[in-house]
Amino acid sequence: MTHRILILGGTTEARQLAGKLAHRKDFSVTLSLAGRTESPMAQGVPVRTGGFGGADGLAAYLRGEHVDLLIDATHPYAARISANAAKAARQADVPILALRRPGWEPVAGDRWTLVDSVAEAVEALGTAPRRVFLAIGRQEAGAFEAAPQHRYLIRSVDPVDPALAVPDAQYLLARGPFAEADERALLEKYRIDAVVSKNSGGAATHGKIVAARALGIEVVMIRRPTLPDVPSAETVDALAGVVDHLFDPVAERGV
Numbered sequence: 482m483t484h485r486i487l488i489l490g491g492t493t494e495a496r497q498l499a500g501k502l503a504h505r506k507d508f509s510v511t512l513s514l515a516g517r518t519e520s521p522m523a524q525g526v527p528v529r530t531g532g533f534g535g536a537d538g539l540a541a542y543l544r545g546e547h548v549d550l551l552i553d554a555t556h557p558y559a560a561r562i563s564a565n566a567a568k569a570a571r572q573a574d575v576p577i578l579a580l581r582r583p584g585w586e587p588v589a590g591d592r593w594t595l596v597d598s599v600a601e602a603v604e605a606l607g608t609a610p611r612r613v614f615l616a617i618g619r620q621e622a623g624a625f626e627a628a629p630q631h632r633y634l635i636r637s638v639d640p641v642d643p644a645l646a647v648p649d650a651q652y653l654l655a656r657g658p659f660a661e662a663d664e665r666a667l668l669e670k671y672r673i674d675a676v677v678s679k680n681s682g683g684a685a686t687h688g689k690i691v692a693a694r695a696l697g698i699e700v701v702m703i704r705r706p707t708l709p710d711v712p713s714a715e716t717v718d719a720l721a722g723v724v725d726h727l728f729d730p731v732a733e734r735g736v
């Protein structure tokens with residue numbers, strides 16, 4: 482019996498999870514991407530791309546494709562798709578699991594200013610001109626046009642288009658993971674005095690946080706959005722274990 486699994490992705494962990502589950506011959510795994518990134522990494526399993534048309538659209542997809550399990554492995558700040566996933570799973574009566582990578586916790590030496598939104602992060606930078614490293618992705622970078630007094634270094638996977646309407650912005654195109662030593666060199670080279678970050682968790686983008694700590698630089702940390710309460714695991718291995726257990730071939734044979 483083949484079990485059809487749909488993974489909502491767009492993260493490194495989603496790709497890794499897909500690869501892991503695809504080893505099981507009785508699993509048919511499809512990965513779903515929003516289609517934001519121009520040339521996404523090879524994912525190793527069949528991929529479908531683009532929005533579903535809200536929770537109703539996703540529920541229709543789950544029914545139409547006879548999906549047996551939905552896995553939400555999207556980014557912790559992708560709150561809309563996570564909410565849609567929980568709702569669609571209920572509507573279509575399909576089990577749902579989520580991969581929820583834990584956030585980073587501040588430690589001694591960190592200078593974090595916690596805010597609840599990108600707009601609050603803009604405010605938190607203050608009125609005096611600063612050298613700001615924006616590491617929040619390109620989608621919301623535009624909000625910083627409201628604070629044109631700062632000099633910005635903006636890093637994203639795809640170009641920020643249109644460029645920010647501010648007098649001083651430099652752009653870096655790069656895809657993680659980022660090593661701590663390289664992050665430190667970057668902060669020093671551009672004489673950064675404030676980093677704006679999401680609390681993404683995980684190792685791939687943690688280097689800038691550690692580097693900022695070492696250099697005594699403030700981090701304006703945007704808190705995570707609230708996500709729906711669905712059964713979840715924190716790591717790829719733990720989630721793969723739950724899935725294996727759910728579709729245990731021995732139990733299914735009735736042994």
Ligand SMILES: NC(=O)c1ccc[n+]([C@@H]2O[C@H](COP(=O)([O-])OP(=O)(O)OC[C@H]3O[C@@H](n4cnc5c(N)ncnc54)[C@H](OP(=O)(O)O)[C@@H]3O)[C@@H](O)[C@H]2O)c1
Pocket residue numbers: 489490491492513514515517530531532533534535536538539554555556558559560561562563565617618679
């Ligand atoms: N937000 C971030 O900081 C961040 C960082 C790294 C990666 N990502 C990844 O980028 C993607 C989009 O993020 P976002 O912040 O725009 O999400 P979002 O605000 O929660 O989602 C907006 C809409 O995009 C579509 N969508 C999002 N993820 C999808 C997926 N995996 N497959 C199919 N459709 C998807 C859905 O459209 P419909 O309603 O039409 O279905 C959703 O309503 C996610 O897959 C996320 O994992 C996000």
